Amino acid sequence: MSEELTWLSAGELRALIGRGDVSSVEVVDHFLNRIEKLNPQLRAFAHLDPDTVRRQAEVADAARQRGETLGPLHGVPVSVKENLAVAGLPYSFPRKGESGISQYDAIAVERLRAAGAIVVGTNTMQGTGGAPTAQTNPEAALMSSYNWDREARNPWDTGRVPGWSSSGGAASVAAGLLPVAIGSDGGGSTRLPAAYSGIFGVHPTRGLIPHVNYARPSLRFSATNGPLTRSARDAALVTQVLAGPDGRDYICITDEPGDYLAALTDGIAGMRLAWTDDFGYASREASAESARVIELVRQSAFRLRDLGATVESTDQTWEPANRGGGPAPGEPEVYSIDVGSGKAPATPVDPAEYKQAAEWRARNLDGFRTLFREYDLLLSVTSQHIAPTVSTWDENWTGRPAEYAVTYTSHTVLCNLLGLPAVSVPCGFIDDMPVGLQIIGPPRAEAQIFRLASAFQQAFPRREHPPMS
Template identity: 30%
Template sequence: MTNADSARPDGTSSALATSPRPAWQHSATELSLRFAAGTLTPVHALQSIADRLAAVNPLLNAVISERLADAALEAEASTARWRAGMPLSAFDGVPLTVKDNIPVQGLPCTWGSRLYAGYRPERDELAVERLRAAGMIVIGKTNVPEFTLQGYTDNLVFGATVNPWDRAMTPGGSSGGAVACVAAGIGPVAIGTDGGGSIRRPCSHTGLVGFKPGEGTVPREQGLPEILPGMEVIGPITRTVADAAAVLRLLSGGSLPGDSLPGGRLPAPPCTNIEHPKLVQPAPLRIVYWPEFDGDPVDPAIAASVNEVADMLAGLNHLVDTRNGPAILRDFNSQAWPVISQTGLAATLQATFGAALDDTAMTPALQAMATAGRALSAIDLFNAHALVRRMKAELSACFATADLLLLPSAAALPWPATHSHPDTIAGLPVGPRGHAVFTAFVNAAGLPAINLPARPDRTGMPIGFQLVGPPGAESLLLGLAAQYEAAHPWAHRWPAL
């Protein structure tokens, strides 16, 4: 399948009204423009996406619960608002999916665990509440690994989710169901969580845009317990930068740190002119490129593709300076991350279940993680946080002479779908987080970051890279991402399903 339309830098198309593509292939921005023009309704868009879900979800196991009947009623109400010239937002009527660790009223919220298999929240988490207030339509929940603590997507409740680009392989995790949906056309938007790379790495494995907001940009309320306090954020997963920017503004409450734009909010109804704010392309930037962390292997196809990105950014008149990643980032991965994640799981289980906890309901990997967490001391956790403080100081010093960082998003290409991690990368043995070395430090430092597609490997398997900014750089990241997308578009690529 190909996109015959010519994409504009803002993610819209020059031939929306006569597009031969089915509605499920449209971006959220395209749907919005067609709703405004009256050439498509939310009812018809939802039906197209529902038909796509029925056709491909059995192949992927990405959506684990649906609400299509309620969604149909909401699409009818949205259609009426558009016809009256009173949409709730530019994305009124746009369907989306929600990751299974983000509460949606009345839908299962299993967290990929048998311990939560019967949980149905009575309230939406704030992020869902905000998107629904903008008229967006939740169609279902997406699959995750157990407690969203692994880099693939499989669990004892629903089984494995597979990658639309190669169904023998994983889409990554923990937002694996979310990315599989967007990559396959089950909605143009998904929201996921990123606590150690769980949006960026899966997006890199499926050819998507994934935004990890900085600390505090998207507030969290009415959610599940925090396993990674302050590190796990909610962000958008989309096919285009314009869609990611618009959804991120809705999630953040209307504007972004450093945002000089009006935030994408509509004038007070009734309104007939729906404007999609253009992303401002940045002046030449100083970009530090870390192709690897010394001692951590990177798949050669990923290294070659991200090297090309560095050259492309230089070709867009940015100053790209290639350096080795600081040694403290490897120290964080080996010394601090295990302590933070293991104690976080153990503390969450203790606070939620206490003596009633049934360890046998968990997989051996999560049992081992919880046991390790219980054996750690307060001193261990103190030392881990002290290392994080030192790492933040080094990163702050780096940003004194650089505007943004460029890194691979993942060190490995996708691996078999039921395996928790690749055993080797570039012929060298690696542990469970060997594929994930480039992402978790961003969460611990509270920084914003975006994954974007790079050139796929020789088989067509997607490869991604990430741009990381200092606190408050959300708009700068989106501006550079839009500039890169305009020069090297990707949204026309679809997996064969």
Template identity: 30%
Template sequence: MIAEYDDWDAVAMAAEVAKGSVSPAELLDEALARVAARNPALNAVVLVQEEKARAAIAAGLPEGPLKGVPFLIKDLGCEAVDFPSHNGSRLLANTTYGRDSAIFERIRATGVVTFGRTTSPEGGVGPATEAAVYGGPTRNPWNTDRTPGGSSGGSGAAVAARIVPAAHGSDGGGSVRIPAASCGLFGMKPTRARLPDGPYAGEGWAGMAIDGFLTRSVRDTAVLLDACAGADLGAPYWAPPLGEGHVAAIARPPRRMRIALCDTTLTGTMIHADCRAAVHSAARVLESLGHRVEPARPAADTRGMMAAWTKIVGCGTALSVRRALAAKGRDLAPGDVEDVARSAIAYAKGISGADYLDAVGKIHAYGREMAAFFQDWDILLTATLAEPTAEVGRFAHAGIGYEDYRMGPGMVFDYSPFCAAFNASGQPAVSLPLHWTGDGLPLGVHLAARFGADEELIALSAEVEAVAPWATRRPLLDRP
């Protein structure tokens, strides 16, 4: 057992490897021991490839900034030759790849030791991780009756449980930020097209989806984003260029900013009292740092955006199933997919090509409406979720139709009314773990910035982390 493992973030762990005080093989042993001890209660780590990880160490790891750090990639996207994937679906179980994705190549170049994947819901749809292909739900280390969020819930649970210090995720409607909020972690969705999508896709969900990371520290996310940023060959569009990069940005305080405080949903609906308290507590921290915080709420058509998002993602789900069936040369069979995906296929059949393009146009219009709001404000401060982390089972994919799952009363958009706004607008956004409920559940606070202002947003996050640190808070877990 490595006693300090719980205390090291990825940057600190790599520094210990560089000093020679611990080896990559010893860190992998520790991570695997933690999988054996902690994963049975969580069901977060799957498809472990220990031999591939040991072979990578033996071959010599890249001289990157995170050399030797154990790492996990989400079981959705991040295609890699050495890491077969279920993609959260029985239909796609044990998918193999002929080449590595650009995002995985860049992650590997940091020197991390990837040894497995983390669970995701089928199709990446939903704020919980409960895919049938994994034999049961993924659970939250802070309270195993609660979800760790979704769709990067397995990564959130694995990092919160101190199995690894950081893990890969992706975010098409909050799928990094929701697990960050649920698991007491830092999560950032970069500006649209900041990270590569190829070669397996040109864009995800009409440009709303992007990769990201679940980390315990802001600096770990900064290092990973700097290592992975930039378009891959043939990308359909690029993000605005970075300045000095995320790591340089967090090395000094940002300028004093104008921060809009919204303690309701973006449509004016009340949120849970604990979430509202988290927003006001964060506002006091920001004011103490000299930022100007005042109440304000965007006038953008958020309900219209949600309806358009639902159409686009429904079509994306249907397309992924169609491609999988074409590769297998057969029709959809009972048990291939869960109820939400099956319903999404039927839902997508009622959406014409013109309807789809109209939905994309509404997403683009929403981005312009949000950009207009950010002419007067540097940051929008909200909660990450409208209520504390949901109980396991509430967002399961069984027994409900796709449209009701997303848009129905008490369902996804009522629970998570903030995150998807910034997938639609393409703006960078973060969830900071600044609040805990009376019964010990973490609550996230959400900050969003102008399109392209990733460095300014992560610098603000680091400034807040310095005065309101969270890394020492951890769930009660049995040691390996």
């Protein structure tokens, strides 16, 4: 039974544990053993606490034996990105120069625990953690050489990266180290590692999943937390656990979330879908393989017609972030506001720049509003590139970080800056590396997005596993 656990979904593991077919201790031990075996090559975990994790699993098993009501993730092991607080574990957000032992759980971690999940540890953040000046000069750290002995690697090819930021979580899920990880997405940082790693990544509607950081009080307007999984069903399940209002987050959505599982398998007959190759601008950031990536994903998207959906190319265009006058991708602090009483922000916002960014945002949001009057959802590639080699990645981020941020996030950052939900779904391979289909919707369209993604995965299943797994 042990080896059969590796590729089971979170929902399937929860069902086995709930019936008593397998114990949470057995499940946790299985995945801890896989982490011990594969993490030296993948470098996907920043911090683990196996003894505490096993005690939590024993508590979960005892609760089942007593006949207590079990949560939707009862006994299931999960991990979270290292910039999310997990009480008692080291916390680090190297680019911001933050570190220390967490004194509290982030809201997402609270909700995972309330659903019965076992939080195994924290995942490494690509491109930030190893920089030698990270604690003292975050901006210099971004442009310095990274410590690749610490950074995560792609399980499909360990000479390549799994993307930026939520990379350790993506590598963990792709390699079967865990069924679920929680990432954060400030310009594509769940979706892009998901695409590079061949898994499912969620950027929810802004404010759907609340967040608070007591160490650095601020309001997050362009970054979100969301799950990394291998299936739309698990993504919907975990998003359901994480979503909902919390008064500690000043800008979270205050009404109750929808039911993301109720209509998950209802099919997509009659759904109206639009396709864009490049949003009207992203082709300028293309690489040698981009045409092949776009063609593969476009063909898959248009096959959704066979499932009863309408799929059409759109001539709607948008303006690029940063190079087109908008806020810079990867810089969510442009839209962060201190909530401390009477304190000015550390870096005051220039009124003229703020006006320019606000007007850019209004024009581009209007473009999506126009599109969504005619179509339910918008489809594109998640990234028009395959996962770069370590040397290419290092060269790009150390030599031209601002320019490469635009290239890397060319198909994703609009959703962050406009607060729109989007997911990345595994879509096939180019040069033996995974690529992803991105599904974008209007605010609060998660139920529709998950339903389309589920139909896509049912019609075009991906059963490959990374060679090192």
